[in-house]
Amino acid sequence: MRSMIPDYLTDVLEHVEPDTSGATAGYIPELADAEPEQLGAAFATVDGQVYAAGDCDAEFSIQSISKPFVYALALADRGFDAVLARVGVEPSGEAFNEISLEGGSGRPLNPMINAGAITTHSLVGVAGSDPAERLERVVDGLSAFAGRQLEMDESVCASEMAFAHRNLAIGHMLRSHDILTEDPATVVEGYIRQCSLLVTTRDLAVMAATLANRGVNPLSGKQVVPEPVLRQVLSVMATCGMYDAAGDWATQVGIPAKSGVAGGLIGTLPGQIGIATFSPRLDAHGTSVRGVSLFHRFSSDMGLHVM
Ligand code: DON
Numbered sequence: 001m002r003s004m005i006p007d008y009l010t011d012v013l014e015h016v017e018p019d020t021s022g023a024t025a026g027y028i029p030e031l032a033d034a035e036p037e038q039l040g041a042a043f044a045t046v047d048g049q050v051y052a053a054g055d056c057d058a059e060f061s062i063q064s065i066s067k068p069f070v071y072a073l074a075l076a077d078r079g080f081d082a083v084l085a086r087v088g089v090e091p092s093g094e095a096f097n098e099i100s101l102e103g104g105s106g107r108p109l110n111p112m113i114n115a116g117a118i119t120t121h122s123l124v125g126v127a128g129s130d131p132a133e134r135l136e137r138v139v140d141g142l143s144a145f146a147g148r149q150l151e152m153d154e155s156v157c158a159s160e161m162a163f164a165h166r167n168l169a170i171g172h173m174l175r176s177h178d179i180l181t182e183d184p185a186t187v188v189e190g191y192i193r194q195c196s197l198l199v200t201t202r203d204l205a206v207m208a209a210t211l212a213n214r215g216v217n218p219l220s221g222k223q224v225v226p227e228p229v230l231r232q233v234l235s236v237m238a239t240c241g242m243y244d245a246a247g248d249w250a251t252q253v254g255i256p257a258k259s260g261v262a263g264g265l266i267g268t269l270p271g272q273i274g275i276a277t278f279s280p281r282l283d284a285h286g287t288s289v290r291g292v293s294l295f296h297r298f299s300s301d302m303g304l305h306v307m
Contacts, residue, residue: 002049009041009053012297022281022289025261030159034060034262034280040201041294044209044274048218052202059198060278061156063260064096064117064286066142066194068241069207071111072215072233073141074123076225080232083123086179087116089232091240096286097166099173106177110240112258114191115170119179121191131186138194145207147219150197156262157196164188199264201278208266208274211237234268238307245285253295254305265291269304 017039025031038060042052074083085107092100092109100109100116108115125137143150171184180187199207210217211234215225238256242249249257255267255275263280265288275298279290299305 002051005043005051006053008301009043009051012294012301013039013041013054015297016279016290016293019290019293020281022283024263024280025282025286027163028156028160028261029163030153030156031061031262031280036280038263038278038280039290040278042201042205042276044202044205044218046209046213046218046272050202050205050219052205054201055278056201058278059153059200060262060264060280061153061195061260062142062197062199062204062264063195063262064112065199065204065258065260065264065266066138066197067112067117067120068211068233068237068258069142069145070117070124070138070194071120071236072225072229073137074111074120075229075232077125077137078123078127083120086123087111087119089236089239091246092243093246094244096243097170099170101173101177106174106179108174108179110236112236112240113243114167115174118167118171118187118191119174121194122180122182122187131190135190135193138190139197141224142194142197142207144217144220144222144224145210146199146203147206147217148203150199150203152193153196153198157193160192160195161189164192167192201264201276204264204266204276204278205274208268208276210274211268212270212272212274234270237268242287243285245287250307253299254307255295255299256307257295259285259287259291261286263288263291265295267295267298269306
């Protein structure tokens with residue numbers, strides 16, 4: 001059965017390849033210029049097998065796919081109460097870059113939208129960590145999820161920094177509510193650095209499989225975060241990971257998932273596999289068009305609908 005997976009993946013990639021709809025992320029010049037035809041997919045099982053096809057070793061920036069992993073690190077480092085005091089767990093029903101703060105408290109609605117993710121970035125590490133220590137913890141933590149040392153794409157980072165007005169505005173809103181307690185520009189820069197980490201589709205499948213495998217990387221055998229953290233992360237991915245498309249995704253695909261504007265997309269089936277796809281053209285929600293088609297196929301072909 002498993003020997004059929006590589007042929008299956010190649011076949012499904014060929015099926016979606018003709019679809020050239022959507023556009024690369026326009027608001028980050030380096031991403032706008034990405035090669036739009038790239039297309040890859042990978043499965044990683046909880047017993048450590050990785051199956052990959054197409055441009056599965058091409059590197060691209062992780063972008064919002066970093067959010068569930070950094071949420072996991074924040075929960076592991078600071079505990080549930082401290083993180084929940086600053087970031088909620090309710091779907092926003094709005095785009096990823098909307099302000100989406102709770103009336104009154106100013107708490108971002110969830111950690112998958114930018115407002116919540118900027119906040120969870122600020123919560124990584126021990127209380128009082130400086131920005132460099134925090135970033136080091138993020139890079140090392142995400143690398144542990146991937147099972148190899150990840151590097152940063154400095155040009156993507158500089159490109160996003162030059163046009164970060166919206167995230168900076170969100171950062172200042174968070175500071176005005178004391179959800180951030182330090183210079184918002186510094187936190188936003190750290191968050192953008194986090195988003196600029198380079199991964200391959202194969203890496204993302206292993207990272208998703210680590211979520212599926214109760215926080216243990218199936219290749220390295222390392223427990224990256226404690227199991228209760230995983231449960232929380234998967235629930236939030238399931239309800240909020242696809243932003244204002246969360247309901248359509250839950251009903252039509254039914255796999256806890258997270259997308260990124262460089263074209264990556266991951267899905268996690270607890271106890272089974274991590275799935276990742278990559279194709280840079282995006283739909284109106286900032287999610288890869290061909291990635292969505294691939295996940296529809298995977299879900300219906302293999303009966304993966306679990307939500
Ligand atoms: O903060 C941003 O706008 C980007 N660094 C990440 C956004 C993103 O990937 C949204 N997801 N599809």
